Amino acid sequence: MSLMHRVGWRRSVVVLAVTVLLVVVVIQLLSDEPEIALVIGEPYEAMRQRSTAAIDPAIPGHVSFNIPKSDARLRFIDPQYGFVTPPARFFTVIYNKDIINSVRMSPQIEPLLLDDTLKIVLELQEQWRNAGWTPIKVDYFPSFADTPQWRAQLRDVNKGGKTYWHAGNQYQVMLIVNRFRDQNRPTEERYLITLALATPWTNP
Template sequence: MSLMHRVGWRRGLVVLAVTVLLTVVVIQLLSGEPEITLVIGEPYETMRQRSTASIDPAIPGHSWFNTPKSDARLRFADPQFGFVTPLARFFTVGFGRDQRIDGVRMSPQIEPLLLDDTLKVVLDLQEQWRKAGWIPIRVNDFPSFADTPQWRAQLRDVNKGGKTYWHAGDQYQVMLVVNRFKDYKHPTEERYLIKLSLATPWTNP
């Protein structure tokens, strides 16, 4: 092979590598962050086909759960009661023996958060639910979260934390819980863990 041919061959490889890299970047930019998109009660496989995050198939004849293979946000796709969470690292999608989705348990964060960031997440979720027609329930015992001195003091108390329940008509229920969390990566900071559970109603209003 002549010197000119070798130079042209190498140049072609470089151009191909750059083209592939740019294609991957464009695909990532267009696809956005990975999402699990679902509705409670729908076939599990429908969720898998619709979602941009990868998740294993259901196990026929078993009641169990799977987790996405990467950090992912939840997009609850009900046309009336839909909402979207931040990216989550802990995220399970449950299914019944009929291979239909029966619940979600997740922590809508990728690490324990500072209190200001924690309140930002939970207040945004509550605002999405209000706008979509969700109703807080059992408010005498479990009032909705708010950014007030009283709520901040309660959340800082490791023995208290906070919990709230919401109903979407008689179709869905969500439970949102916040607690102090000892984060060994940030031992001198107050960090918090958010837990969200979503299913058909399991408590009375």
């Protein structure tokens, strides 16, 4: 093998090794995505110790909330009704005397286009349905669907959409979608999703 061939072969091996290393790093980053892992009604400190996203401790004896120190997804860890959200930038964990009583968040990093918004809400609904959650008040607040009627309603700045789901008599989620004027993209239709999770606060 000539010197030139040996140099070219070694260069190829180095490029391949670097490529493999980069792939491994990306996979690790994706799998190590910061998350808040919790269940409603548990001690706040148990959530802090379990979660991979940093969040401040609770103020003993107070009713308050804290926000993760980075973008983070919610992993709701109930053994029957658990689900996972996409990463969120707006994310609050509310507690009452050191016990978690609710979560309010927007499961997205930025205002989204309608197609991306529907993808998230439909995937969340599918998780809930598969885990045994049931939609409630469907005559007034039907579940989201990718239909021309739903798209027209969501595009209406005066309407938007809202749906409620119950997990037996243990938990309730509310999911809201509204048009949002994004100052960074003033000519685009952008949307915000709001998710609230707590023990049931409305009747089925």
